[in-house]
Each structure stands twice: as C-alpha cells, then as structure tokens.
Amino acid sequence: MAILKANSDNIGKAAEIIKNGGLVAFPTETVYGLGANGFDGRAAAKIFEIKKRPSFNPLILHVSDPNQLKEIAVIKNEKTLDLIRQFWPGPLTIVLEKTDKVPDIITSGNQTVAVRMPSHKIALELLYKSGVPIAAPSANEFGKLSPTEAVHVEEQIGQHIDVILDGGQCEVGVESTIIEIGKNEISLLRHGGLPVEEIEEFLGETLTRKTNLPNPIAPGQLPYHYAPKIPLRFIDSMNHAELKDKKVGALFLTSNEYDFSFSSVKILSPTGNMQEAAANLFSFLHEFETENLDLILCEKIKRKGLGKAIMDRLTRAVNKFEKN
Ligand code: TXA
Ligand code: MG
DSSP: OEEEEOOHHHHHHHHHHHHTTOOEEEOOSSSOEEEEETTOHHHHHHHHHHHTOSSOOOOEEEOSSGGGHHHHEEOOOTHHHHHHHHHOSSSEEEEEEEOTTSOHHHHTTOSEEEEEOOOOHHHHHHHHHHOSOEEOOBSSOTTSOOOSSHHHHHHHHGGGOSEEEEOOSOSSOSOOEEEEEOSSOEEEEEOOSSOHHHHHHHHTSOOEEOTTSOSSOOGGGOTTOOOOSSOEEEGGGOOHHHHTTOOEEEEESSOOOOOSOOSEEEESOTTOOHHHHHHHHHHHHHHHHTSOOSEEEEOOOOOSTHHHHHHHHHHHHHHHHHHO
C-alpha cells in the first residue's frame, strides 16, 4: 500500500488500478471513499471483504458527468434532472431504477442503484481518467468512523489496498444525503451533507422520511430488499421425499456432490474464490427466478471472510420462507 500525493501522475496511476480491478481510496468532499470499477462485480466484492461488512449493503456509484447516468440508471421522473442540475456535483446521492449493466452485487440484488457526482476535484479527475463509474462506500471498517483524512484510511484498512490518494481533509466531513426518486414520490433515506430543507425548498414539496431505518441498512432490513420469488432452503434441511416431483435449482460454492437430478445447478466459484462467489450470488438468484423452478436449494458456506456476508444474505432469505 502507498499513500500517494494526489497529483495528476498519481491520479493516472490510480485510474489504471481501478481499470484493472484493483481498489483505490480517494477523497471526496464528504468523506474518503474506497473505490472499485462499478462494472466489475469481483472488484466490488473486494470492497465488502476489506470493510468486513457482515452483510452486503448496496454501494453508491460515483460518476464524473451527469451524462454517464444513462449507462447505469433509468430516469422515469423528470424532477431527477432538475435535481441534478441544481445539486450536482455535490453531496446528494440519488436512488434510481438500475440498468442491466450494473452488477447485482453493487445494488445487493435491488432493482435500484444509488448514484452521485462528487464535487471534489481529485475524485472527479480519478473518475474521468478511469472512464467507468466508481463504486465507493466510505473507506472505513464496518462499524467504525468514516475517514475524513488519508491517515484515517491508512489506520483502518491501509494494509489491504493498493493506493490511498491523499487530498487533505474532506470539506463536508459527513456522508452525502440520499434520496430515492420513485415515479410519484421522492423519499429521504439518509440525512447528510446537503440539508434536506434545501432540497425541499427547491422542489416545493416535503420529502417522505424513510430515515429511521438502521444505517448502514442491512439488506434484510430494507423495505425494498430483494429475496427470490421462489422458496429458498438450505440443502441440508430437506430430504429426498420432500423434493419428489419438484423442479429444483441448486446453488453450490465449488461443486455439486449430491446424487439428485436437479433441474438447474449453479456453482458460485469452481475454484472457491470468494470474490467470484460474492460477485455471482445475486445474479444467480435472479437467474433461478427465470427458470420456472418450484424451489431453490443452497449449500451452507463457511462463515469466514466474504463467506459471512454470503451466508448472512442466504440465511435472511431462507428465514423469510421458513416464517411464511
Ligand atoms: O458521501 C458518501 O455518500 C460517501 C462517499 C464516499 O461518496 N459514501 C458512502 O457510502 O457513504 P456508504 O456505502 O458508506 O453508504 C451508502 C449508503 C448505504 O447505507 C446504503 O444503504 C445506501 O447508501 N444505498 C446504496 N444503494 C442503495 C439503494 N439502491 N437503495 C437504497 N439505499 C441505497
Ligand atoms: Mg459508510
């Protein structure tokens, strides 16, 4: 790991790292972010690993230009563009419907994606030189304070990342304000660097408060959280008789050791690479949904490293079906 002064050369080096699937910590006007190529599911999985998040939590995609939005989000409410013109670049994150180009791990399987254009010059240059949206949560370990200086990043996660771009202290010092724009309603999900009153005054309307949800919000607590439409169970909780005449999909980590004719088998990572496994998880669950199955069975995965986040997600989904 190296802390690099954020001059033009070093920002160029950092952009190459992002393009090649590596991670870079960089300053924004709010807090330092831990960035990865937003189109690269495996790189995004590394973020969760390094932050030691016990669960997947959707990430914000950062863009260098409002025009980049077309690639990642669908705009259905014209107030979106008004808000962007008024408040971007700046500490306002907007949650919109996602396009297929955004990997499911970025959004934790949600059909919506959070996007913001930061105003920090270094962040903008890094984004511009990378040529891709950058997925970045705050560059701290789960449950610890968000970093507002490069040394805060170094202390917490420095040993795991390739480069920290040092841009001095963050001006705003708290994370961005997050709003979700639905077709007919705009809601506030997180108070942050842009006072909500300013947004409300601009729009001439009051935003629906959805801020009393735990933050960071774990996927199982989200009202909009994704769970497969087909029942999901752990494979060791079922017996052959229960599966008779059923079309069953099966999800394994490295291989299928079961003597049963599944209708569909998916392997998260044949080599047991947990970044690959995490990057595939939500996509595979989505795929199962299109395969006309009665049931999905999944293997229990060792709760180590990213395995914790994967198991957290699977357990929540399984619990849902066991309760109902
Ligand atoms: O200021 C910021 O926003 C910083 C800098 C680095 O840009 N980033 C940041 O990211 O605070 P993070 O991961 O610490 O917080 C992102 C929050 C999460 O708590 C998550 O719940 C919410 O954004 N979020 C992301 N995608 C969402 C979605 N599709 N729907 C609802 N909430 C979402
Ligand atoms: Mg955070």
